[in-house]
Structure formats: C-alpha cells, structure tokens
Amino acid sequence: MEEKKIVTFVDEDGEKVDFEVVDYIEIEDDRYALLAPVGDEEDAYVYKVVEVDGKEEYLVVEDDDEFERVLEEYESYFDVE
Numbered sequence: 001m002e003e004k005k006i007v008t009f010v011d012e013d014g015e016k017v018d019f020e021v022v023d024y025i026e027i028e029d030d031r032y033a034l035l036a037p038v039g040d041e042e043d044a045y046v047y048k049v050v051e052v053d054g055k056e057e058y059l060v061v062e063d064d065d066e067f068e069r070v071l072e073e074y075e076s077y078f079d080v081e
Helices: 064-076
Strands: 006-010 016-026 028-039 045-052 054-061
Touching: 016 064, 028 064, 045 064
Parallel strands: none
Antiparallel strands: 006 016, 016 028, 028 045, 045 054
16 A cells, blocks of 8 residues: 655644645656645645755745646546547
8 A cells, every 4th residue: 555645834823734745747847746635635736846955845836827737737647548
C-alpha cells in the first residue's frame, strides 16, 4: 500500500492544517502539487512547488490561466482515447 504524503500549513488563525498530496504535475520547468485537506475528498487546491534554500515551499496559484493549465494537464491523465 502506497504511503500518503502529508504537508502541514499554518492558516491565518495560526492553526495547523494537514493536506494530502493528491498528485504532482510537471508543466515545462514548473512543478505543481494538487493538495486536498485531510478528511475532505471534495476540495483540492493547486500549489506551485518551488525550492528555497534547499527546501520545498508551496505557493498558492492565484493566476487563473496558470490554474487552468495545471487543471487541464491533470485531467489529461484521465483522458481515454
């Protein structure tokens, strides 16, 4: 059984929130993570993965066009011809 990768963020109230990494998506030279709150199978968020001082950081994708590109790439994994 594959072990789930969990990342933890601190929200605006200072509370820790756990997210499960659903998948990583690579587009050109950029890497993105599709994250879902642990225990919530309805919602998912797209974060851009960047390396800062040798550590992975996750940045919220706020640009609509960039978000759509990532979503289209993810959905293409399920296209059956």
